[in-house]
Amino acid sequence: MRVLVISTNREMSPQPVAPVGAAWIAEALSQAGFNTRLLDLSFEKYPARRVLKELAEFSPEGIAVSVRNADNGDFLNPRSFLPEVKEITGIIRDNSSARIIIGGPGVSIMPREMLDYLGLDWACMGEGEEAVAAFFKAGKPEDAAGFPGIVSRKSPRHCAERRQWIKPDTVRPRLHGWVDVKRYLKFEPVLPVQGKRGCANNCLYCTYNRIEGRFWRLRDPSVVTEEISELIFRTGARTFEFVDSIFNQPEGYMEALLEEIIRWDLKAKFHVSSMSPKGLTKKQVSLMERAGITAAGITPEAAADETLGSLRKGFGEPEVYRAAEILNGSSIKMLWCFLMGGPKEDETTVKKTLKFINAIPSKDKAFLTAGIRIYPHTGMHELAIREGILPPSETLLMPSFYFTDRLSPDEMRKMLEEGLSDSRKVIFLTDTNFPSLGALRWIGTKLKLPSPFWSYANYMNLMLSGRRVINREWRGANSIDNSRR
Numbered sequence: 001m002r003v004l005v006i007s008t009n010r011e012m013s014p015q016p017v018a019p020v021g022a023a024w025i026a027e028a029l030s031q032a033g034f035n036t037r038l039l040d041l042s043f044e045k046y047p048a049r050r051v052l053k054e055l056a057e058f059s060p061e062g063i064a065v066s067v068r069n070a071d072n073g074d075f076l077n078p079r080s081f082l083p084e085v086k087e088i089t090g091i092i093r094d095n096s097s098a099r100i101i102i103g104g105p106g107v108s109i110m111p112r113e114m115l116d117y118l119g120l121d122w123a124c125m126g127e128g129e130e131a132v133a134a135f136f137k138a139g140k141p142e143d144a145a146g147f148p149g150i151v152s153r154k155s156p157r158h159c160a161e162r163r164q165w166i167k168p169d170t171v172r173p174r175l176h177g178w179v180d181v182k183r184y185l186k187f188e189p190v191l192p193v194q195g196k197r198g199c200a201n202n203c204l205y206c207t208y209n210r211i212e213g214r215f216w217r218l219r220d221p222s223v224v225t226e227e228i229s230e231l232i233f234r235t236g237a238r239t240f241e242f243v244d245s246i247f248n249q250p251e252g253y254m255e256a257l258l259e260e261i262i263r264w265d266l267k268a269k270f271h272v273s274s275m276s277p278k279g280l281t282k283k284q285v286s287l288m289e290r291a292g293i294t295a296a297g298i299t300p301e302a303a304a305d306e307t308l309g310s311l312r313k314g315f316g317e318p319e320v321y322r323a324a325e326i327l328n329g330s331s332i333k334m335l336w337c338f339l340m341g342g343p344k345e346d347e348t349t350v351k352k353t354l355k356f357i358n359a360i361p362s363k364d365k366a367f368l369t370a371g372i373r374i375y376p377h378t379g380m381h382e383l384a385i386r387e388g389i390l391p392p393s394e395t396l397l398m399p400s401f402y403f404t405d406r407l408s409p410d411e412m413r414k415m416l417e418e419g420l421s422d423s424r425k426v427i428f429l430t431d432t433n434f435p436s437l438g439a440l441r442w443i444g445t446k447l448k449l450p451s452p453f454w455s456y457a458n459y460m461n462l463m464l465s466g467r468r469v470i471n472r473e474w475r476g477a478n479s480i481d482n483s484r485r
C-alpha cells in the first residue's frame with residue numbers, strides 16, 4: 001500500500017522547525033511494510049500545487065496528515081494555521097480517494113473538533129507510530145476504531161483521554177532519511193531530538209499531557225545517543241536540541257542520558273527547549289556543562305508566589321531564585337520564559353517578576369508571552385468558564401486567551417516599558433514575527449555564529465527599536481475573532 005505523509009507546518013517564526021514527528025510516522029509506516037513518502041510543505045512556495053503534483057505522481061492509497069501547530073498562541077497577534085490546513089485537506093479530498101488520517105500536536109489537543117472543522121473522519125490523539133500502521137492495515141477504517149489513540153468523528157465530542165501509550169523506542173525517527181534537513185540547518189545549525197515523552201506535572205494551562213501522556217516514558221539513553229551519532233554522520237550537524245517537555249525531570253533520567261553522551265564522546269553541543277527550576281542542583285548543572293549543553297530554555301513562567309500558585313507550577317519564588325543562583329554561575333546561556341497575565345496577576349506580581357528579569361545576567365535573555373492561550377481539557381479552560389470568559393460551548397479551535405482582570409493589557413505593557421532596566425535583553429513572542437528574522441538567521445549561519453541565535457536578541461531589538469510590540473498599545477484578542485473561521 002502506498003502511503004503519503006504530509007507535514008503541513010509552514011511556520012517560519014521564531015524559526016522553521018524540522019518535522020521530526022512526521023518523520024517518526026513515516027519511518028513507522030515504512031517499517032510496517034508500507035511504500036511511504038514524506039511531503040514536507042515547509043518551504044514550498046505553492047503548497048497546493050505541490051500536493052496536487054504528489055497525488056498525481058504517487059497515487060497514494062493512504063494519506064497521513066501531520067498538523068503541528070493549530071495557531072501561534074499569541075494574544076497580541078493571534079494567527080490560526082487551520083485555514084491553510086483546510087485548504088490542503090480539501091485538495092486531497094477533491095483529488096484522491098485515499099484513506100485519510102490526521103495527527104500531530106495540534107490534532108492531539110482537540111482531535112474531534114479538528115475533524116469537524118476539516119470535514120474529515122479519522123484522527124490520532126498522541127503518538128502515532130503504532131496507531132497509523134494499524135489504521136492503514138485495517139480492512140476498513142472502522143476496524144481500527146478501538147486502537148489506542150484512534151479517534152473517529154462519530155466518537156463523543158469530549159472523547160476520553162488516551163489510556164495506552166507505547167514504548168517510545170519501538171521506532172527511531174531517522175529524520176535525515178525523510179526530511180531535507182540541510183534546508184533547516186541554514187536557519188540555525190541545530191536539529192531536534194526527543195529523549196522522553198510525557199509530563200507528570202499538571203500546570204493549569206498545559207496541553208503536553210494530552211499530546212504525550214501524563215507520565216514519563218523514557219527512551220533508552222544509548223538509543224538516543226546512537227540516534228544523535230547517526231545524525232552527526234549523515235547530516236554533519238553538530239548541535240542538537242532536546243525537545244522534551246521538561247528536560248530535568250524525572251529525577252535521574254537527565255543524568256543517565258548525559259552520562260551516556262559523555263561516554264560516547266560525541267563532540268557535539270546541545271540545547272534544551274525547556275527545563276524546570278524545580279529541584280535543580282549544582283551537580284546537575286555541572287554535568288550538563290560537561291556533556292556539552294551550551295544553552296537552555298527554563299520555564300518558571302513567573303517569579304511571584306501568587307501567580308506560580310495559580311498556574312499550578314508546583315514550585316515557588318524561592319525555587320526560582322535558587323535555580324537562578326546556580327545557573328548564573330554556569331556557562332550555560334539561559335532563556336528565562338515567562339507567561340504574563342495569568343490568574344491573580346496584578347501590579348504586585350508583575351513587579352516581582354520584573355525584579356527577577358532585571359537581575360538576569362548578561363549571558364542570558366528573557367522570553368515574554370503576554371496572555372495565555374486557553375486550550376480545551378485544561379484547568380485554564382475550566383477556570384475561564386467559571387469566570388464567565390468563555391461560554392461552555394466554545395470549541396477553542398480558534399485561539400482564545402486568558403488575561404487577568406486585575407490589569408488591562410496596556411497597563412501591563414506600561415509597567416514593563418517603565419520597569420525593565422534593559423528591554424533589549426527581553427524577547428517578546430510577538431516580535432519573533434519580524435519578517436527579516438529568517439534572513440538574519442541565514443546570515444548568522446553563513447557567518448558560523450555560535451548558536452543559539454536567540455542569544456543575539458539584543459541586536460535584533462536594537463534594529464527593531466520603536467517597532468517593537470512594547471512600543472505600541474496592547475489591546476489583546478480577548479475574544480475569538482470570528483472572521484478567522
Ligand code: B12
Binds near residue numbers: 103
Ligand atoms: C520543542 C517545541 C518547540 C521548539 C522547537 C524546537 C525544535 N528545534 O524543533 C520551539 C520553541 C522553537 C517551538 C516553537 C513553536 N511552537 Co512549539 N512546541 C515544542 C514541543 C514542546 C515539542 C514538539 C516536538 O518536537 N515534539 C517531538 C515530536 C517527535 O513529537 P510530535 O511532533 O508531537 O509527533 C508525534 C505525535 O504528535 C504524532 N504525530 C505527529 N504527526 C502525526 C501525523 C499523523 C497522521 C499521526 C497519526 C500522528 C502524528 O506522532 C509523533 C511521534 O510520536 C511542543 C509541545 C509538545 N509536547 O508536543 C510545542 C508545540 C508543538 N508548540 C506549539 C506552538 C504554538 C509553537 C509556536 C507556534 C509558538 C510561537 N508562536 O512561536 C512555534 C512554531 C514554530 C514552527 N516553526 O512551527 C504548540 C502547538 C499547538 C498550538 N497551539 O497550535 C505546542 C503543542 C505547545 C503548546 N502550546 O501546547 N516549539
Ligand code: SF4
Binds near residue numbers: 203207208
Ligand atoms: S507546563 Fe511543563 S511542567 Fe507543566 S505540565 Fe506542561 S510540560 Fe509539564
